[in-house]
Amino acid sequence: MSRLVVVSNRTGDPRNPAAGGLAVAVGESLRQTGGLWFGWSGKIQDEHGDEKAHYDDVHAQTVGDVQLVTLDLSRRDYETYYLGYANSVLWPVFHYRLDLADFDIRFVAGYRRVNELFARKLLPLLRSDDLIWVHDYHLIPLAAALRALGCGNRIGFFLHIPMPPPLIMAAIPEHEWLMKSLFAYDLVGLQSESDVTHFCHYVESEAHAERLSRERLRAFNRTLRVGAYPIGIDIDEFVRLAEAKDGRDMFLRMREEYSRRRLLLGVDRLDYSKGLPQRVEAFRELLARYPENRNRATLIQIASPSREKVGAYDDLRRQMDSLCGAINGDYGELDWMPVRYIHRNVARKRLPGLYRASRVALVTPLRDGMNLVAKEFIAAQDPADPGMLVLSRFAGAAEQLKEALLVNPYDIEGTAQAIERALTMSADERIQRHDALLSRIRKHDVHWWCSTFLQALKHVEQDVACGPTPHHEGL
Structure with a gap:
């Protein structure tokens, strides 16, 4: 051999x-x-x-x-x-x-x-x-x-x-x-x-x-x-991470903390290709256009440090700090912060629990080769009550994951509409879409x-x- x-x-x-x-x-x-x-x-x-x-x-x-x-x-x-x-x-x-x-x-x-x-x-x-x-x-x-x-x-x-x-x-x-x-x-x-x-x-x-x-x-x-x-991705390995102590603890903690709210999640490196400012703007549009989400929906955006010695990344970090602060200032309440922006690494072993606790994942890069976060989110879901994936049509994953809600991340209003649809989608439709997505990523896994x-x-x-x-x- x-x-x-x-x-x-x-x-x-x-x-x-x-x-x-x-x-x-x-x-x-x-x-x-x-x-x-x-x-x-x-x-x-x-x-x-x-x-x-x-x-x-x-x-x-x-x-x-x-x-x-x-x-x-x-x-x-x-x-x-x-x-x-x-x-x-x-x-x-x-x-x-x-x-x-x-x-x-x-x-x-x-x-x-x-x-x-x-x-x-x-x-x-x-x-x-x-x-x-x-x-x-x-x-x-x-x-x-x-x-x-x-x-x-x-x-x-x-x-x-x-x-x-x-x-x-x-x-x-x-x-x-x-x-x-x-x-x-x-x-x-x-x-x-x-x-x-x-x-x-x-x-x-x-x-x-x-x-x-x-x-x-x-x-x-x-x-x-x-x-x-x-x-x-290695689906079986990822499921094992979800079932391990760190994954379970994260899920239970998030479910308890956000029991009265619906959780939206973005997990990315801080990179200009990921469409992070456009995503935050779409969340602002969601709150403005669909006021029923105020005090009910929270976006957790993890943006891990990346290539910080390249000048464009400093500019992006300042832009994200400003956008997230403005939304929290305009819409936040004493007991509700619309955006939780985390600019540091989150341990991989904790991510499956965070995925599973989220009602919607926002994977909206301006351009991406594949984007495995989309596949990890699908693998981590409860098949009986799965969350919904909002996915950029400009991610390579979009060729495979057609049952996700595909969006143009440059279209802020259209992305906000897709997020609202994901939040209000019936359980039957979510289950049907998730079954198809999971079957596809299992067939075409990392092996x-x-x-x-x-x-x-x-x-x-x-x-x-x-x-x-x-x-x-x-x-």
Whole structure:
């Protein structure tokens, strides 16, 4: 059996599936085959005059059958690769926010440099039959760097964030190089069919790629398979969290505290892609348009700190502080605060109880690759009396979760109307919608995602997975 090698910006602990994120997604597959997980340690080494100090060592530890291998970054590489190109260029552009992108030429040099560093340090650890699975926008050119060093392994890539349409992608300086790098992979997985359409339109129009079949494209002397592999959650593990002490305690505490009120919930990172100001404005519109919700409905908005060293996030935090304070000032009573805004992390083990106590979940990003909060909310509900999901049509999850109430988050009035509908929906309709949603997320859970992607990678045509890739000089 081929060993699995996972490469991501940060590694996780495969012993802790309750940690969320990538650890849940790939931990089981790594444990099944034994494997290697490679990425940045999260540590920053100041160079002190020696520019190569952080290049010299990798740090390895063995966890069961999984080897975790990490390396440190220099301050320069952290600022140009991570804060710079990954989070000040790719993140805003891929989320359609060209106005927030910073196209500093130093950033792309740092991005290339770190991907080359990853390739050089990973290559000696590889076996000839390893399957390599690279994750997310931080490492788009990693396969090209590996191919340039002679790596002939099958390499797959999964993009966790949205793929923008061609004209938005074309705003990135050197976008041609970036997209050409994807053809060094054998399989590229995207979150939604919409993302696949955007990618195919880009390479057909900009790179004159030949469409060999529905999922196979030919360009730059390489054949690439591309497909939609929507990521899911580990439902059974999440249910176990809900039934554990912390989950039960949270549910009982919230149910008691809000016994006279209906609870609306948002759980997000503090990020401009999540549509948080628009969501709060929609809640204000709900109170203004449907006054029966005053003193009866409370919005708990959790906004975990995120990338606080990037300037746009400071602006967003100030905006949220102002909006939430204004609503509480205008509508609050001595015994009722309309919005409870929490700008800190909430332990994952407590979230299932909070989900279950909520009548409505507001998952209304302006753009999102998938959004697993939507799926976690569904999994946590009482099937006999489920809450309702209000979901942005611009989240990747909307392609699967059609029984949710889909909204345009830019339409404040329309979102408020959807929230009111969710709050007043009959039990029979809520149960019917929840049954359909739960069935779908159970069928396409995280195990389906892992196994489907890896099986596709294993069976990529042999003539595709062969040797160094041309046309990537200078990477």
